[in-house]
Amino acid sequence: MALLSTGPLTNEPVDGMRPTQQVTIKLDNRDPVNYSVVLLEGYVLNGTRSLYVQELFSIQPDAVVTKKYPANYDAFQFVFTTSGPAAGSTEISFWGKGLSGQLLAAYRLVSNELQV
Template identity: 35%
Template sequence: MPYFSTGLLESPSVEGIWASPTLSVNISNDDSSTVAIQIEGFSQTETTKVKYVEEFFTLASGAVVLKNYFIPFNAFEFLFFASSQSVEISVWCKDSNGNLISAPLEIFEAKA
């Protein structure tokens, strides 16, 4: 099962306002059958990693889903598990007005 990670990302706040308070995840299923998807999101401090997102769902063949996650943390990481190599995942940061503030974030295949 493919396992992808954003790696540890930083989103420092300035006067209590985070630069990128929303993470948008676009997932498309290019497989010929339904696939299973699991998403985990973690906040991280210098000493603690805490899971705050855990979703499990299926995605029909040819379907696309957009998920948005609020990230009120200075550091975070998202992990994605897919039951097929034919699943495409792209990740973007948005500002508080919903505007894209970055090119797609690079996610990489990780070893379980």
Template identity: 45%
Template sequence: MALFSTGPIDNGPILGVRQTQIVTVKAVNRDSLNPYTFVIQGYLLNGSRTMYVNETLNLASNQVLTRNYFADLDAFEFEFATLDDAEVEVGISVWGKRASGELVDPHRIVAREKYLGII
């Protein structure tokens, strides 16, 4: 089992508005034969670490999955725990978005850039 994390993401208000209101998580299973199971956990960071997302997802072979989560918080973190040994075949990215759907560049974490750190 492997655990990946975005690390803490600061989303404090700028002129009274937080940059990110929605977090989009995209996962792709590049394995053409095997399914893949993983857990997404989201945490509110406000002096303590409080879980507010806890979802187990199954990806069929060659499937792409998109999930949107509330993120209008001062600080948050997402973790991804693999339940299978196929993690090398799975790509995960995290995208901060405004309520309008516009991407927030500082809150963009893409697996190929290796920002998701293994814990």
């Protein structure tokens, strides 16, 4: 089992608008035979840590799951708990997007950049 996190991400308004409005998360099981399980949790960080997303996925062999969530908050964090036979073969990427859907480099994280 592995525990990964984006760490706290600030998203305070610039000229009245938060840079990131939505996040896209890709869960990629690269094992050709075994499944993996990912518990995905998203938190709003507003003086307290409030859970706003919680989903559990079983990812089949050689499968990719893509999820999108709102992120129009001053600060937020996502935590990923992987388990199952292919936990070590499951990679996660995290992408922040602006109002018009453009990718924001400051909010792009891939598996080796996520905190343990």
